[in-house]
Amino acid sequence: MANEFPFEISPMFEGERVRKDDMFVELAGPKSRGFELVRAASVDEIEDGKFTLIGPDISEMQEGSRHPYAMIYRIAGKLVEPDLEAIVERRNHDFQNYIQGYMHLNQRYDVWVRINKDAIKKGLKSFEQIAKATMMLFKNELPFIEKIEATYVTNPEEVEKQRAEAIKIYEARDARTRGLHDEDVDVFYGCTLCQSFAPTNVCVVTPDRISLCGAINWFDGRAAAKVDPEGPQFAIPKGEVIDKISGEYSGVNEKAVALSGGEYSRIRIHSFFEYPHTSCGCFEVVGFYIPEVDGIGWVDRDFTGTAPNGLAFSTMAGQTGGGKQIIGFLGVGVNYFRSPKFIQADGGWNRVIWMPKNLKEKIKADIPPELVDKLPTEEDVTDLKTLRDYLEKKQHPITQRWTKEEAAAETVAEAPAGAAPEWSMPAPAMGMPVGMPMVPMQFGGGEGMKLTFKNAKITIDRVVLRSKEK
DSSP, X not given: OGGGSSSOBOGGGTTOOOOGGGEEEEEESTTSOEEEEEEEOOGXXXXXXXXXXXXXXXXXXXXXXXXXXXXXXXXXXTTOOGGGHHHHHHHHHHHHTTBTTEEEESOGGGOEEEEXXXXXXTTOXXXXXXXXXXXXXXXXXXXXXXXXXXEXXXXXXXXXXXXXXXXXXXXXXXXXXXXXXXXXXXXXXXXXGGGGTSTTOOEEEBTTBOOTTSOOOHHHHHHHHHHOTTSSEEEEEOOSEEETTTTEEHHHHHHHHHHTXXXXXXXXXXXXXXXXXXXXXXXXXXXXXXXXXXXXXEEETXXXXXOTTSOBHHHHHHHHOSSBOOTTEEEEOGGGGGOTTTTGGGTGGGGEEEOOHHHHHHTGGGSOGGGGGGSOOTTTOSSHHHHHHHHHHTTOTHHHHHHHHHHHHHHHHTSOTTOXXXXXXXXXXXXXXXXXXXXXXXXXXSSOEEEOOSSOOOOOSOOOOOOOOO
């Protein structure tokens, strides 16, 4: 059946990128609007293989143009139930990347697609070809789907209208886990769907931590593992509790070793600094540490400006992604802000010192009331100096950490010469976060100290050599 398409279809094309110079057309993405949605239906409601397009087709688009883009699928089968909608929806990312010359990134309302010029030259003329290939893959790979039909939308007004409805559906899905917490279950769920882009990433989904992409919650993971045991979503027995506050469990660590090829061996689900969760690249928000104020800022992919540290989302996303444990950066799903365990190992909301206005408005109801007016946005601060001034003026809880660090620094400074002081590393002075995993250190009686850095990135601007005075 694949021979009817003017492009090759294979998992070997997962991870293929379509760069700007090679792009024929861009669909949705950061400079337009779009979404993808799957809805369950009864068997008699669906015409199997039916395709509907609302708006201009590929053949009517000009090279280099950008268009809104929505993909809506309706699925049916004896085993199909609403709990499977999000799982099937997320596999759209998987299957569409099997198509040569077609790049699919992200999920839900953040979907981003590019089509390569070479695909057009080989005969790709219609979205129907894309939809038919995708539906074929859904039925081949997910046999519980007996019937499927697709509607693609490129008309701007219709995309906006249906996108508003889709967001309500996403929010209703996310709300299901609000009353369930990590301690209430014996099993978490893992997802390796993004390993084609981030080979060592293992997303751990718990009742208190949604997937990085924001598309899979604990109930979704359970439903997926049940109907597709060999698929990218699977059960992870919690095992023994190693650290309740940071969210470290023996079962999660065992899976981390096995599925990352030994790249890392520990994950603390609710920690920002010490053994943090890996970040794939499909995350909705990036958290970034600002040592000058010893706080954590957050920026979402919809924000087009620069954060107080002078960096844009795209720059920080490039640093964060790839499936690594990056100290100082962390990718999360938006719904994690609503978790009662939100980065609780590192101060939770009291450690948050900046986020874009639109993101703040989106989650405002979940921000502790006493912090709402103390949390600045791009309208309040423009750089590190104005950020620090704002936090001090509003008496943000982070300022209490500054007082403690300054006191610790003074204690070290007053230590007798030749003594081996207890180690203190005030963040603003040393440029490293309090709460970061401390490097192993040895102190000798006045003979200096030995530092051993592991998994560290060190940048040296200048080295000055001076002769030692005798």
